[in-house]
Amino acid sequence: MSHLDINISISYDSFTLAIKQQLPMKGITGIFGHSGSGKSTLLKSIAGLTKNVQGSIICQDHTLFNSDAKLFIKAEHRNIGLVFQDSRLFPHLTVNDNLLFAVKRCKNPQLTIKDIIELTDLTALINKKVTQLSGGEQQRVALARAILAEPALLLLDEPLSALDKQNKSMMLCLLSKIQKTLNIPMLYVSHSLAELQQVADNLLVLKSGDISHFGNIHQIIHQLNNNDTIHQQTSLSLPIKQHLVDYGLTSLRLNDQQEIYLPLIAQQANNKRITNSTISDENHVLRCFVFASDISITKHEHSGSSIVNHLAAKISNITAQQRNTLITVFCQQQVFYVQISLWSTKRLALKVDDDIYIQFKASAVHTLNNEGS
């Protein structure tokens, strides 16, 4: 598998970004960090938009930059796309002309503009001036334009940070669809873990200019639970079992015996219109997450509770954190993280290997897929 080899250091003022990492040129790699962690600087270095860099960047065996060899391939010759936070459409051009700008400069065009317009749902906007578009529409045009340049790698620098929840949800679905359809490797920078959780396959975490974590998205989010940097959570990627339309719920298959429920997802992956009261949708996997503080523990099975998610589990770890405890439990193979008070932990006399039940409401299962509902 081809890689992006990054071995760079950038220093300015009192900040130093030092990255040595091999990233897969496949799927979506999320880059997460708080403000000032160096996310955007890293992306600009890869794009070739900053020259104050030491080290080397090699993309699929092509050296883009090597300070020792005094080699610097200009941004326009790197064949790397970048979708900016603020879209940066050309204000003097229509939507169609913005797209054509990319097409005309693409050296070996394989995609057709018509297909990308359809894929990004821009048909109705094609003759509009870009200044007449909403923020969400502008980002869709920016994404379509970047794709039409047919880059070997697409960089996304906080592309959804200026959008409302509904547009974010739509764009995340679109990004997933584009990645799967066109198979363009993407590096997605965001300070929103929820966004990255929805689309990224791998996650690189930056902290004060250094890599603190890198690996599978769910594993890294779970590793971050032990830091204070994120809202502790369980990150899930589960197949959809069915949509219970009459009850406004969607069920996900956790394992052979267990399932979890969440509010009916508005945008079904296969875009089927909901006509039946119960729809099986087994072929699609949904990304979702549950905050550790939204899950409670009971020692006995409750049959008379309104809480729909009630799962048998076994405690594998208990970590005291000030006045709370973070309890790691397993429902068969699936890990869940539960945050309860230290007092409750003592009151229930919880210990490792105890068989317990975890419970959480359907509304505690979050996915950006249903933010627009």
Next chain:
Amino acid sequence: MITQNPDLLALITTFQMATVTTVILLLIGTPLAWYLAQMRSRYKVLVEALVALPLVLPPTVLGFYLLLALSPQYLPGKIWQDVTGQQLAFSFTAIIIGSVLYSLPFVVQPLQKAFEQLGNDVLEAGKMLGAGPIDRFFHIVLPITKASFITAASLGFAHTVGEFGVVLMIGGNIPGETRVLSIALFDHVEAFNYAKAHALALSLLIGSMILLALIYLLNYQRPVDRS
């Protein structure tokens, strides 16, 4: 015959001078304005002050030093004479040099401001789509800052048409060569020929007014949309 009418001859000379000057100003002023817009050095203010100097300097001061520089006793004038065999001072070329220097801020300043407002964002977007520097200039910078180019060219042209002091100092009053409208007007006033002076003054006034109105009209039709 047009060429036998000294005022029409002055009009033609003025038009030629303003056109050539405007073309040269755009060719010189655009990269200079771009450089100033991108410049981060502390010496930027010095270059800006130098460019803006003709705005505050009496034209005769600039004309005087140019007259010295372009005369055969000094290096620029001497080199010119050695190469071409002709004197540089009191020639059409001399008034073009003077006009370019004198009208430089009228072209550089609006362009510099436009480039500064344009920023690097859309240019970076162009780079990421594979556009090189010349491509970016002609397909991004020029269309977006078109109104400022029109303003710069019009101001440069109009200011050159209205020149007097510099042209008189380094060009003198040679019909068909350096005698421009403003000097012809001065001649008529000196000769107490107020009717002819009035005709020239009024036509300059109306011409300038029309030109400025056109600039504002063009800029009004093409406002920079920042939404």
